Amino acid sequence: MKHHALFARAATVLATTAALWWPAQASNVEPTANAALSGQQTVGSSLFRHWGFEVYQATLHAGAAFNAQRFEQQRFGLALQYRRAFKGSDIAQRSIDEMQAIAPLSPQQASEWLATMQRAFPDVKAGDELLGVHVPGSGARFYFNGQLRATVDDPAFSARFFGIWLSPGTSAPQLRTALIGASAR
Template structure:
């Protein structure tokens, strides 16, 4: 899959209205971006009887799910079927709107940024996002640098799709955070 030039992150930062990040340059390989992180949990998303993707959450020791927005972590989606990047972006915005009220202009900018960044995925492709608090979301495809959306508000809400207590997929969230402890689930 072709990689996008590094300057795409600057263009996306301007598109979403945020300043270019003062954070260190992103790691070109996912393994470097997640070097201190371990697998917390995994789950398969099924929608209307179709297998969509397998999700894996990578966190550092001491990760607190109640404050996920304040900590660095990675979320990998291994696709089980093909999707257009624009369709992934559209569905992401729909899910984000289920978590918080979005200004229509902001939603449009975020959707455009994701559509410009997310590639068409095929079965077996892995799209991984890394939340960098205070900076935004960095993305990798099949372990290689893809680009970033340098907007902390976007990143918090985007990853809330999977990690917020208000997620539309509470069982998937539970499976992702299973190793973090917390109260046992009622039968």
């Protein structure tokens, strides 16, 4: 029985790794940020500051009928253009912390999602852009400076990750208001 559980855990890790590192070959995954945002419009944008320091310019792209109250059910892109350098591992840790602040994760889920984001998020410098695209029922796609970097085939992860900015429980309600603009129906 122990070997079966160990095998199942190894298979899960392998599947997650494969989903992250073989995304560009899938025919339904856009290879560039421009292609991923085709047909989307800017919903809102705002500069995010933390302790007075400029961190990133956040911009939400979505279809004309985007409804922020049902963000998990709609396709959209969230672009973060960084104003300073950060390590990818620090971005991943901060993301887990923000997800936990909205609603607790199990230790196993937090560990798995942290590892996923550590692989997906590169180190950034001022001017770099990370774009996350939420694909309902599928998961998330991440683009770095316009090029596909990773996919995460986990709808629960995607909804929780983008909830950092779009959930009513966000730690940055003013940023959320600026991003969702008139879509706050």
